Amino acid sequence: MALAPLGAAPTVMTSAVVPAIRAQGLCRHYPMGNSLICAVEDVALEVATGEFAALLGSSGSGKSTLLNLVAGLDRPTAGSISVFGHDLASLNSEALARHRRQTVGIVFQAFNLIGSMTVLENVELPLRFNEVERGERRQRALTALERVGLADRLEHRPSQLSGGEQQRVSLARAIVNRPALLLADEPTGNLDTATGESIMLLLRELNQSLAVTVLMVTHERPLADRFATRLLHMADGRLRPEVRA
Amino acid sequence: MKTRDAFDLATRNLRESLLRNALTTLGIAVGVASLVAMLSLGIGLQSMFNRRLLRAGLFDTVVVTAQRDFRPFRHGEPPATSPVRTLDDAARRQIAALPDVIEVTPDVRFPAEARFAQQSEFTTVAGVPPSAAPDEAFEGLQGRFFTSPSAGEAILLADFARRLSPSNPAALIGQELILTYAERQSGDSNAASSADDSADDDLDSALGFSFGDEIGEDSAPGINIVRRERRLRITGIAAREPFGGFRGGPRSGLLVPLSVAESLNAIDTTDLRSLSSSDPLAGRSYSSLRVRAARATAVEALEERLRQLRFGTFSLMDATRNLQRVFRILDLFLLIFGSLALAVAALGIVNTLVMAILERRREIGIMKAIGASDRDVKRLFFAEAAAMGVAGGLLGVVLGWLIGRAINFGTTLYLQSQQLPAEDIWLVPWWLVLGAVVFAILVTLVSGLYPATRAAQLDPVEALRFQ
Numbered sequence: 001m002a003l004a005p006l007g008a009a010p011t012v013m014t015s016a017v018v019p020a021i022r023a024q025g026l027c028r029h030y031p032m033g034n035s036l037i038c039a040v041e042d043v044a045l046e047v048a049t050g051e052f053a054a055l056l057g058s059s060g061s062g063k064s065t066l067l068n069l070v071a072g073l074d075r076p077t078a079g080s081i082s083v084f085g086h087d088l089a090s091l092n093s094e095a096l097a098r099h100r101r102q103t104v105g106i107v108f109q110a111f112n113l114i115g116s117m118t119v120l121e122n123v124e125l126p127l128r129f130n131e132v133e134r135g136e137r138r139q140r141a142l143t144a145l146e147r148v149g150l151a152d153r154l155e156h157r158p159s160q161l162s163g164g165e166q167q168r169v170s171l172a173r174a175i176v177n178r179p180a181l182l183l184a185d186e187p188t189g190n191l192d193t194a195t196g197e198s199i200m201l202l203l204r205e206l207n208q209s210l211a212v213t214v215l216m217v218t219h220e221r222p223l224a225d226r227f228a229t230r231l232l233h234m235a236d237g238r239l240r241p242e243v244r245a
Numbered sequence: 246m247k248t249r250d251a252f253d254l255a256t257r258n259l260r261e262s263l264l265r266n267a268l269t270t271l272g273i274a275v276g277v278a279s280l281v282a283m284l285s286l287g288i289g290l291q292s293m294f295n296r297r298l299l300r301a302g303l304f305d306t307v308v309v310t311a312q313r314d315f316r317p318f319r320h321g322e323p324p325a326t327s328p329v330r331t332l333d334d335a336a337r338r339q340i341a342a343l344p345d346v347i348e349v350t351p352d353v354r355f356p357a358e359a360r361f362a363q364q365s366e367f368t369t370v371a372g373v374p375p376s377a378a379p380d381e382a383f384e385g386l387q388g389r390f391f392t393s394p395s396a397g398e399a400i401l402l403a404d405f406a407r408r409l410s411p412s413n414p415a416a417l418i419g420q421e422l423i424l425t426y427a428e429r430q431s432g433d434s435n436a437a438s439s440a441d442d443s444a445d446d447d448l449d450s451a452l453g454f455s456f457g458d459e460i461g462e463d464s465a466p467g468i469n470i471v472r473r474e475r476r477l478r479i480t481g482i483a484a485r486e487p488f489g490g491f492r493g494g495p496r497s498g499l500l501v502p503l504s505v506a507e508s509l510n511a512i513d514t515t516d517l518r519s520l521s522s523s524d525p526l527a528g529r530s531y532s533s534l535r536v537r538a539a540r541a542t543a544v545e546a547l548e549e550r551l552r553q554l555r556f557g558t559f560s561l562m563d564a565t566r567n568l569q570r571v572f573r574i575l576d577l578f579l580l581i582f583g584s585l586a587l588a589v590a591a592l593g594i595v596n597t598l599v600m601a602i603l604e605r606r607r608e609i610g611i612m613k614a615i616g617a618s619d620r621d622v623k624r625l626f627f628a629e630a631a632a633m634g635v636a637g638g639l640l641g642v643v644l645g646w647l648i649g650r651a652i653n654f655g656t657t658l659y660l661q662s663q664q665l666p667a668e669d670i671w672l673v674p675w676w677l678v679l680g681a682v683v684f685a686i687l688v689t690l691v692s693g694l695y696p697a698t699r700a701a702q703l704d705p706v707e708a709l710r711f712q
Contacts, residue, residue, distance in 0.1 A: 101615070
């Protein structure tokens with residue numbers, strides 16, 4: 001697949017000494033009735049800039065919760081989590097939204113496209129929140145869609161696309177604000193093997209050509225083995241000792 | 246997110262649930278329409294009354310009387326010790342020279358007998374200044390107003406016309422009647438003619454009385470009374486006397502131009518009063534003068550100045566002030582009733598937006614995940630509320646205007662069927678149009694406050710789990 005250039009480099013300053021993700025003593029507890037659910041328990045983690053890390057684990061192991069904490073969608077109960085040196089726990093909700101808008105891009109298992117919007121409008125949406133001018137917005141959305149091979153489906157609604165195409169749109173939306181960190185939560189979970197593989201190829205391509213750090217949650221070990229440069233295992237909210245891929 | 250983008254997204258969201266949002270907008274429109282209709286009715290009624298009162302000369306008129314002003318006494322203060330001045334020609338000139346005075350007309354009113362064909366009736370004749378022509382008393386005038394300020398013409402009051410010609414009063418118009426009255430001749434002159442009367446109109450002086458010199462012990466001065474007749478052409482029949490009964494004295498049955506009434510020099514009650522005064526030859530005096538001010542706002546100051554000049558005064562400014570207060574209260578009530586419909590519409594907005602939050606919960610989660618801040622989400626829902634407010638406000642004003650047109654049309658039809666002149670009882674000033682739209686937007690924004698805050702506070706992780 002011919003890949004178009006994404007444009008300028010990510011806006012977040014990265015440095016070799018500052019890791020993309022650093023967590024220490026990270027906990028996320030939920031009260032449930034009278035008991036406390038420990039979704040993430042005392043996690044210490046460091047992901048270097050440019051890495052393609054896969055977070056493996058069974059359902060309920062806490063990997064999605066960890067991803068949400070890195071994304072700034074959730075706040076830790078205890079411990080610290082910093083992304084490119086910014087301590088997310090200390091950010092207010094406005095700064096956390098800016099973090100989600102400018103530093104990270106997220107891809108979901110269920111694609112999470114807005115059904116009432118066209119492909120182009122879906123990809124333009126993060127640019128609207130980032131207050132990008134209309135003309136530039138369209139250009140950047142087109143570039144991102146070209147990059148994922150969907151430049152000819154601009155006016156289609158998500159329901160008119162296949163699962164793989166929807167995930168590509170989701171990927172285009174995730175990279176349109178030129179993030180330095182790409183978070184993918186089971187990106188191939190709803191796709192067949194061949195389509196899943198094409199998505200993984202795209203992720204790897206973005207990781208390599210744009211030096212975007214990737215943290216992918218998956219429970220498909222073979223895919224993780226093939227594409228990730230680092231495997232992280234989670235069970236019962238805790239990270240298991242690492243094994244280099 | 247920029248405001249323009251928020252409105253852009255809001256309008257596309259509103260289009261997605263077109264029926265529901267259209268119904269909510271229609272609810273706002275009905276609320277605004279009821280508000281506009283109610284207030285316009287209040288404003289229209291007030292304007293109608295003001296118009297009528299202005300035309301009746303109630304707002305800008307001060308009646309100057311030759312009587313003492315008793316008001317301070319009524320307020321517990323001692324009555325003025327200085328005597329009230331006589332309303333003679335000198336006083337009339339002095340009042341006319343005061344600032345803000347545009348007209349001073351005396352109340353000339355005298356008893357006379359009117360004869361038409363074989364019918365003769367006693368009545369009171371009143372002089373009418375040319376400035377009274379637009380008075381609402383002449384609105385439904387049969388025939389026409391006087392051709393000139395000094396024309397030998399008369400307008401009959403409807404009741405009197407019926408007395409003169411019970412079978413067909415309207416036929417009197419264009420006919421001549423003969424007015425018999427008592428002319429006042431001052432001093433010891435016994436001359437039969439009056440300087441002002443022309444020989445043609447002056448029929449005779451069949452009988453003369455002389456007071457004063459005969460009664461007085463030492464050739465005291467006095468006045469002569471001479472019976473005179475005058476032909477007058479009837480130009481019209483009016484339903485009411487002008488100035489809305491603002492002046493005292495007996496009701497008149499026949500109106501003549503003021504200058505004609507003055508030139509007749511007819512004897513009236515003031516003359517009889519002056520007979521008993523110390524100086525019966527002091528000259529002509531009036532029972533009251535009607536002073537018109539340039540503006541209604543100048544009336545109070547004018548009254549004060551007249552009182553300082555020791556004239557008795559009376560105006561209806563206090564009464565009209567009370568009327569303004571009544572209208573303010575009426576407007577307030579109409580505003581409250583009109584606002585009730587808008588309040589119901591506001592609840593509709595809250596309901597619609599809360600429903601939208603429930604339905605679009607996941608969408609809100611997605612937007613937050615891809616970078617929307619709490620403020621962005623709040624702004625988006627506010628924009629949706631405001632868009633419904635603007636659309637509902639504009640539609641409501643148009644609807645309210647149409648309701649008003651229908652009310653005016655209906656009342657005009659009804660008044661015409663009752664042979665009454667058409668009257669606009671409904672008025673939409675531009676500030677009401679603007680105010681209604683702004684008010685509608687404000688109400689929708691306040692209504693959107695709770696749903697928008699609720700949407701903004703949604704936990705994105707929870708929202709994304711929602712199917």
